[in-house]
Amino acid sequence: MTDSVQIVYFCTQGGLMKKRIEDLTVIENRRLAESFFLIKVSSPGGLPEINPGQFVQALVTESPATFLRRPLSVHDVDRNMNTISLLVQIAGPGTERLSRLNPGEKLNLVYPLGNSFTLPSEGEKVLLTGGGCGMAPLLYLGRKISESGVQPHFALGFRNRSRILGHDEFKTLGPVHLSTEDGSEGHRGFVTDIPAFRDEKWDRIYCCGPEPMMKAVAAACIRRGIFCEVSLENLMACGLGICLCCVVPTTSGNLCSCTDGPVFNVNDLKWQTSG
Amino acid sequence: MTDSVQIVYFCTQGGLMKKRIEDLTVIENRRLAESFFLIKVSSPGGLPEINPGQFVQALVTESPATFLRRPLSVHDVDRNMNTISLLVQIAGPGTERLSRLNPGEKLNLVYPLGNSFTLPSEGEKVLLTGGGCGMAPLLYLGRKISESGVQPHFALGFRNRSRILGHDEFKTLGPVHLSTEDGSEGHRGFVTDIPAFRDEKWDRIYCCGPEPMMKAVAAACIRRGIFCEVSLENLMACGLGICLCCVVPTTSGNLCSCTDGPVFNVNDLKWQTSG
Amino acid sequence: MADLRIKIGPLEFRNPVILASGTCGYGAELEDFMDLSELGGIIVKGTTLEPREGNPYPRMAETPSGMLNAVGLQNKGIDYFEKNIYPHLAEYDTHVIVNVNGNTIEDYVELSRRLDELKAIPAIELNISCPNVKKGGMIFGTNPASAREVISAVRKVYHKTLIVKLSPNVTDITEFARISEEEGAEAVSLVNTLLGMAIDARTMRPKLSTITGGLSGPAIKPVALRMVWQVARAVRIPVIGLGGIMNAEDAIEFILAGATAVQVGTVSFIDPGAGTSIVKGIEKYLVEKEFDSVSRITGLINRN
Amino acid sequence: MADLRIKIGPLEFRNPVILASGTCGYGAELEDFMDLSELGGIIVKGTTLEPREGNPYPRMAETPSGMLNAVGLQNKGIDYFEKNIYPHLAEYDTHVIVNVNGNTIEDYVELSRRLDELKAIPAIELNISCPNVKKGGMIFGTNPASAREVISAVRKVYHKTLIVKLSPNVTDITEFARISEEEGAEAVSLVNTLLGMAIDARTMRPKLSTITGGLSGPAIKPVALRMVWQVARAVRIPVIGLGGIMNAEDAIEFILAGATAVQVGTVSFIDPGAGTSIVKGIEKYLVEKEFDSVSRITGLINRN
Numbered sequence A, B: 001m002t003d004s005v006q007i008v009y010f011c012t013q014g015g016l017m018k019k020r021i022e023d024l025t026v027i028e029n030r031r032l033a034e035s036f037f038l039i040k041v042s043s044p045g046g047l048p049e050i051n052p053g054q055f056v057q058a059l060v061t062e063s064p065a066t067f068l069r070r071p072l073s074v075h076d077v078d079r080n081m082n083t084i085s086l087l088v089q090i091a092g093p094g095t096e097r098l099s100r101l102n103p104g105e106k107l108n109l110v111y112p113l114g115n116s117f118t119l120p121s122e123g124e125k126v127l128l129t130g131g132g133c134g135m136a137p138l139l140y141l142g143r144k145i146s147e148s149g150v151q152p153h154f155a156l157g158f159r160n161r162s163r164i165l166g167h168d169e170f171k172t173l174g175p176v177h178l179s180t181e182d183g184s185e186g187h188r189g190f191v192t193d194i195p196a197f198r199d200e201k202w203d204r205i206y207c208c209g210p211e212p213m214m215k216a217v218a219a220a221c222i223r224r225g226i227f228c229e230v231s232l233e234n235l236m237a238c239g240l241g242i243c244l245c246c247v248v249p250t251t252s253g254n255l256c257s258c259t260d261g262p263v264f265n266v267n268d269l270k271w272q273t274s275g
Numbered sequence C, D: 001m002a003d004l005r006i007k008i009g010p011l012e013f014r015n016p017v018i019l020a021s022g023t024c025g026y027g028a029e030l031e032d033f034m035d036l037s038e039l040g041g042i043i044v045k046g047t048t049l050e051p052r053e054g055n056p057y058p059r060m061a062e063t064p065s066g067m068l069n070a071v072g073l074q075n076k077g078i079d080y081f082e083k084n085i086y087p088h089l090a091e092y093d094t095h096v097i098v099n100v101n102g103n104t105i106e107d108y109v110e111l112s113r114r115l116d117e118l119k120a121i122p123a124i125e126l127n128i129s130c131p132n133v134k135k136g137g138m139i140f141g142t143n144p145a146s147a148r149e150v151i152s153a154v155r156k157v158y159h160k161t162l163i164v165k166l167s168p169n170v171t172d173i174t175e176f177a178r179i180s181e182e183e184g185a186e187a188v189s190l191v192n193t194l195l196g197m198a199i200d201a202r203t204m205r206p207k208l209s210t211i212t213g214g215l216s217g218p219a220i221k222p223v224a225l226r227m228v229w230q231v232a233r234a235v236r237i238p239v240i241g242l243g244g245i246m247n248a249e250d251a252i253e254f255i256l257a258g259a260t261a262v263q264v265g266t267v268s269f270i271d272p273g274a275g276t277s278i279v280k281g282i283e284k285y286l287v288e289k290e291f292d293s294v295s296r297i298t299g300l301i302n303r304n
């Protein structure tokens, strides 16, 4: 049998890393805000290499309404503790069940999945922007960028003050700018209204958040000629490139956001212009 | 609208008591033996009248494999504490989930359902016989018989010593005779081999247990002309007399074991002779 | 407050929620859990001319998100019904509809004729889709010519509201809906159960005495919804949608797909008060979405 | 140890477990989770003559114990397949079968002819049952005359093992199985997905871009099992059963109902190593029940 690494059909990057299915142990499950939870799980055998932007497919047990796995971004990785953190927002029965996981319980994951963000080169000025559970992949991305010697800046958007998630971890990596739609904290408006976003000269902007936010960020970046990668949250069945349900129209046709993505350069996406 | 009490189609006795759907609170969940659990639930609004032999339909949540409710006999009722006890044997995913209920959790029941055992008259000599989770309805029946001034005797059969359930509660009501199939405790063989069963003169015998046991007991009673009631555990969908799935062939045609039963006089059952 | 009233032929219903035949007995069995007068109507047990004992036990098997049944139309026959059951039903303050079954066209006709005379029964549901009987039943519902024949024959003797209950076990359900419309039915109801089967790997035997049975519950909802959508676009008579409805949201999906009314079946086994909860849930939804009547959302997905 | 080998036409399979088309990519995507050489075979993605982009997003909706898909045969076409994918597949130590799709009979014939020449593809699965394409697909699978025509035409040009994949969206699936047998197919596989639909009550819109889609997963198992049982009694060629198989027990139920082999589909999305676990589970069952080969239990429920 040939080595699977050589075989590339749809998946351009996601297929390159060995995936596994594993029962991890819940170490901690902490409520961060309203409907947001931070779940830390540890791998019994030690973690594989995980790149920023990759995700896991979590098996939700004891939830009759949840048939398929649920895709969740890798929020953080702690190699010393062998843990992965997930930032979960309750959206329905599946995430609700995950929010009730107790320390000691098992969480079965298929991971690591998907491609990853392109890291910046030395000396570049980079902004990581997102909102809500779109913040999830940005912490690990920020950490990796920081480790590579580049200082990440963050621009995080929220509905209002009560929905703001703790971002102390982000602050340890770089400056954090906030916006709220009602102005109850930080700048009033969307992330794209934050002066730092608007006025400073960025070499790269990374974005993950609700689709309207990503489209607005993408449009701004295209206008200003800034390199921009977004992480999509298309509905997924398999997360492995076998069901072809998660497609996104790109300049090279329909691509799977689970293997060709979830990270896409906005120039490749068909929605770049409509944003 | 007419009073439902007047309307009798299939249900001869079960339809007479007002049924309710209610969230009860788990007070206690204790492992009795191997796969047997005693679950005590309390009714927030106070219990309705419940007769011995009646059952509940328990809603099993968080168990994707369990679509329908699960019928369980009323094992005991404590009017002072407002609690019902259920004796549950793990048979599959539904009962497994019930065995993991924690104190404080809710258990939704539709109850009280079904008809009930006929209580003996003063001075009669009665034997309550069963095995495994078939013991469930016998405790409450024994209690009611005892309260009516008749002393119940018990004959309980088990596979072997390790499967014997605690029966201290039974002992407070009357003499208890045991049998095990391998003779590791009590009489070797089946309940029908217990000398007290075989040799004494009983006015009434009540039985609940595996079908072969009930058929053997029924056959013996018919031969000896003893009044005998058995409690059937036919597969049920509704427990309310509306699906007609739980039927048992009787001398008056197919009857619902959820409303015309679960208690039947063996003379009315078509299997009386094949036992 | 939203206006929940709907009309099927000449008949006005208080709201679009009706209890499905074979899953609500004669109504009385559920009275401890809800007030039947808060429902659009109830369709009582499948009824035949002669009394029937139904199929042998076991008649039921649980399946993923559903169940199979093989009851086989156990009922006491029309004479007993008329004498002992009907008088009680006649006092209900909701539409009581009888589900009509037979082995032959003559059976259907004779039973319908008898029911035409019962004042308090404003409608019948012609069941040409029961998968659990050897003769009659689904045969009429899966063969267009037989379907036409039986509907036409019943229409001649039945003068009130005639609903035809269609089988989902066909290649093109719209064909049967069109035939029902052409033959003068006031409405079609769909779906009856999907023909299914379950095997016990441990005992290596089928779980039902009849080997195959009818699948109901949420498992069949996507298929039922698709068929309701197809039929609602194919005929002008009202469509009564059912199959796997567990709550108001499910019911609303059927209405959005084009159903004028819905029936709730298997859910009553799990939540015996589901019927009236669903009525309340539909009303709440309409109020929240600011629709003043349920008819505003009927078939909405086809309108934009 | 039990003998798991089975035969479909001239082709011997190591065991009766095959990955279903459209749910295992080209196999490589699942290699991290199992050793493909431990499987009976794999049926790669639905393939067409020309490249196809499939249907617009959204293509998926979760349903009770199942899912709807509306992929619509996205694939890169036979030229790309032959040049870029086939060379890798040729090295697999398991039977690699291609699922063949077309708009017209000519499409099917041409594609089959091309595949006949590919040495390492020992069999094709003629998909006359895809519910997610406007032309072709299910039309051939729901019309007996069209089914006969396309099978007969393909049979003339395809000389290896021909499997016909049947649609469950028909009144009588045995009719299509008989036609397949008469036209010389070595086997039939069933079922493809049931045509279904989902609506989002919140947005009041269908959940799929195509409105309707194909239902798969445990929800359909009772229907699939029933059809496999019916077909196994109707034809003498082997039946490959699928639809909702999640574990070895499910697979065994299909075998007991008469399936010579089984396919596992949707389960791979949830448990990407399910294929080989099921092989092991079947073996364990046979050993426990003291059967020396899987063929001893094929169709067992019909034997006693």
Ligand SMILES: Cc1cc2nc3c(=O)[nH]c(=O)nc-3n(C[C@H](O)[C@H](O)[C@H](O)COP(=O)(O)OP(=O)(O)OC[C@H]3O[C@@H](n4cnc5c(N)ncnc54)[C@H](O)[C@@H]3O)c2cc1C
Residues within 6 Å of the ligand: A055, A066, A070, A071, A072, A073, A074, A086, A087, A088, A089, A090, A091, A092, A093, A094, A095, A096, A133, A136, A137, A232, A233, A234, A235, A236, A262
């Ligand atoms: C690559 C990827 C990474 C993700 N990372 C995270 C993360 O780190 N943290 C997090 O909280 N969530 C994340 N999500 C979203 C998460 O997967 C969904 O919220 C979750 O699947 C919802 O499941 P549920 O059963 O709770 O709700 P459901 O009942 O399944 O859905 C509730 C509502 O959310 C919508 N919905 C569900 N899934 C999605 C989706 N993928 N995209 C858009 N709408 C959806 C449904 O249509 C429905 O309206 C990610 C999704 C993807 C594809």
Ligand SMILES: Cc1cc2nc3c(=O)[nH]c(=O)nc-3n(C[C@H](O)[C@H](O)[C@H](O)COP(=O)(O)OP(=O)(O)OC[C@H]3O[C@@H](n4cnc5c(N)ncnc54)[C@H](O)[C@@H]3O)c2cc1C
Residues within 6 Å of the ligand: B055, B066, B070, B071, B072, B073, B074, B086, B087, B088, B089, B090, B091, B092, B093, B094, B095, B096, B133, B136, B137, B232, B233, B234, B235, B236, B262
């Ligand atoms: C009136 C009545 C009273 C009952 N009282 C009790 C009780 O007090 N305590 C108790 O532990 N159990 C009792 N049972 C049995 C109990 O309902 C079943 O064990 C339970 O439904 C199994 O559910 P499950 O999901 O755990 O297993 P499932 O996976 O549903 O079943 C596991 C196995 O048990 C068999 N099974 C399931 N239900 C029944 C049944 N009703 N009769 C025979 N076989 C069955 C199945 O066929 C299967 O082989 C009673 C049943 C009835 C009808």
Ligand SMILES: Cc1cc2nc3c(=O)[nH]c(=O)nc-3n(C[C@H](O)[C@H](O)[C@H](O)COP(=O)(O)O)c2cc1C
Residues within 6 Å of the ligand: B243, B244, B245, C020, C021, C022, C023, C045, C046, C047, C069, C071, C073, C099, C127, C130, C165, C191, C192, C193, C215, C216, C217, C218, C220, C242, C243, C244, C245, C263, C264, C265, C266, C267
């Ligand atoms: C136990 C049972 C008995 C049924 N009996 C009848 C019947 O007598 N006549 C009929 O037309 N439908 C009968 N049905 C079908 C239901 O009315 C309904 O069409 C079907 O169950 C699908 O709806 P649901 O999924 O909401 O249950 C029966 C269904 C069940 C589950």
Ligand SMILES: Cc1cc2nc3c(=O)[nH]c(=O)nc-3n(C[C@H](O)[C@H](O)[C@H](O)COP(=O)(O)O)c2cc1C
Residues within 6 Å of the ligand: A243, A244, A245, D020, D021, D022, D023, D045, D046, D047, D069, D071, D073, D099, D127, D130, D165, D191, D192, D193, D215, D216, D217, D218, D220, D242, D243, D244, D245, D263, D264, D265, D266, D267
């Ligand atoms: C996402 C998806 C894509 C599919 N694509 C194909 C296909 O290309 N060709 C085909 O014959 N069947 C296809 N099928 C149907 C499956 O092969 C199978 O027949 C069906 O899903 C039922 O089996 P299951 O319940 O085990 O999944 C597809 C199914 C799914 C879920």
Ligand code: FES
Residues within 6 Å of the ligand: A235, A236, A237, A238, A239, A240, A241, A242, A243, A244, A245, A246, A247, A256, A257, A258, A259
């Ligand atoms: S979710 Fe991307 S291909 Fe299945």
Ligand code: FES
Residues within 6 Å of the ligand: B235, B236, B237, B238, B239, B240, B241, B242, B243, B244, B245, B246, B247, B256, B257, B258, B259
């Ligand atoms: S369980 Fe007895 S009638 Fe439904």
